[in-house]
Amino acid sequence: MLKMVVGIKWVPNTTSVNIDPKTGTLIREGIPSVVNPHDLEAVEMALRLKDEYGGKVTVITMSPPSAIAGLEHVLGMGADKAILVSDRAFAGADTLATSYVLAKVIDRLDYDLIIFGQETIDSSTAHVGAQVASWLDLPYVYYVTHAELRGGKLVVRRSLENAHETYELDLPALISVAMHSLNPRRVKVSNKLRVKLENPVKTWSNKLLGLDPECIGLRGSPTALSKIEMVPKVPRKNEIFRGDAREAAKWLLEKLRGEGLLELG
Amino acid sequence: MMRKPMRVDDILNNDVWDVDYEPHIRVDATKCRECDEKPCLLLCPAQCYTLVGNEVLFSYEGCLECGTCRLICPHDAVHWDYPVSGRGIHFRFS
């Protein structure tokens, strides 16, 4: 029986963010938010462990209340409980202030394993998991593609570019799931019904947590963002070669060489 | 605003999807090879069907879920389903 906590982030669906041709800035109007796709993989890993060994999965997020829709999605997938950590006092947090609050939340929960996604699609820092582990003084492993229990320890496989590493972790511990390693399961109608009829989402504010205002929100955030520059969009050349494969390969080689993209010895 | 026709890819850039990792539409390519008309190439509003060489290449990612391809396919090659789990196109202003 594993007690697991999964941290997720409610992010703008940045795969779809478009640039205003006049101002060159991001168009944010009407961009719906989604659960960070890599966090869905973290939820999936937790649910697989639950399927295998039994247990409870609690999902937490620090966000404005609109994230309830995201929590309902992961509850629909099969998570047992969800906590929305929400307070105006938390607004403007960088990764440090965020991880501090999440660590304080997790500290109040009974847990064996904490799971995060590798990174978010809206900022890609990959900080929060590691920081939470540090606040809680837990062992942690990133880029995990597989996890299982063996003799009371968690054995995880971590994939690097040219190697697979296997670690044995004492619990409690924290892992982050390598992105694109798991397909998150679909929501189930029974789970969704339970969400609507039993309302398993709880909201925790700073009234409950009572955290020092100096350590949370904007004031607890030392990160300063100086500038964002857009990468200019390179128009696609859209060249099509018609012919047999051998000629096509030659043609492609020449093209790549011509663009300076390929150096051959 | 562009004063010349925009490519459908650029127009579609304004839309929002939560793309599923499995396609909700499957196309029987063997039937496409036999097909002379190929009305999907021009009538799929999202241009999910394109011709590469003589093959009809299908990609589901930009699908607007209108169902046109299923109706117009002369050889019943399109197996069309609704996406699941809230995935697919997410209209906001339509």
Next chain:
Amino acid sequence: MKEVGYKFDVIVVGAGPAGSAAAYTLAKKGFKVLLVERGRMPGTKNVFGGRVYADPLRDVFDGFDDSAPIHRWVTKERISMVSGEAMTSFEFHTRKKTSFTTYLTELSCWMAKRVEEAGGTVLTEITVDELVVENGRVTGIRVGDEKVSSEVVIDAEGINRLLLERAGLVPKLELRHAGLGVKEVIKLSKKEIEDLFGLEEGEGLAWLMMGEVTGGLPGGAFLYTNRDSVSLGLVVMLGEAVKGVREHISRYVEALRLHPLLERYFRNGRIMEYSAHLVPEYTWPSLPHRLYADGLLVAGDAAGLLLNLGYNFRGVDYAAYSGYLAAKAVEKAHEMGGMTSENLSVYERLLEESFIMKQLRKFRNASKMRENGRLYSTYPEVLNSVMDQLFHSPYEVPKIMEAFKRARKGRIGWLDLIRDLLGMVRSI
């Protein structure tokens, strides 16, 4: 298939206008209602032209005027016949508030909220795989490997009606019974819209165009002014489009946006969204299929209930009202003792007695008229040629009849003209 632990009186499939209207009406009456929607939010899969008639929605939803997301009341109607670089328009301006523009996405969300307020359960992100049929009776829905049971299912899944097809209740929709609508929503400021189209705050324009705006494909083009955007698009008859389409359909919409007489309106805009949807185009009075069965009712686009007059579309209000009538039918069947086919057949009677079937019957020949190719080329050309002669003859202006004769020559014979005119008078 596992039965879930909750049971409902009514399951409604699809939180569009039809489904939400049905669910709301029944929830208000105390039925235990489940409304399931495959989109992430209600409305995210819905597309319409741009205009809704308010009164049928007022009949269905309490407090409609207090909170419905109305962008602009359509006080200005414009109908244009376009050929080459000319158009002749007919305009009607009033201050009456009968129909309004909005985003259907927003309106559907608003309706589904009313369902929840009325005590119904709304589930999003749920795609129904199948209607569960047991001993010839629909007993619920299957989602993945789970079943949810109910006394009756109201199918408002939309025009593609896969569930009805899978249950063997209807054949695949025929090409000639469908239109394809494609539209761009173009962002403009409120002020730009009011200046460009001569509107005051809260006033809107509905503009239907015929002729060289659909690239020769039978159909029409439309423009609706929203709060701070316009919806620009076209609907082509799919059966004809399959034969006549010459370039990618998005090019037809782009050609419309860039038409020399229209481009000026969108010059300062940017495309916010591109969408497409099928439109029912039935030739009435024959119902496309039976709209009731043991444990089942069908409403909205899935039932093919949309009126297309060529100069006006009535879809959303027809859908919502049919959902409302389906709910009434469930109430009546409940009083009569159960959701049998016999008891639910009252739905067809309710539809027959309502404006929906009366109107669809009255205009049953409208779609036939719209198949007439002359409507899209010859008549706009003749009309614009007459206007051109009347206003662009620098010295000698012809008499109207003279101009008409000249315009007609080589384009259309008297016999066809009279036949078309009579046809038009009879059908619309």
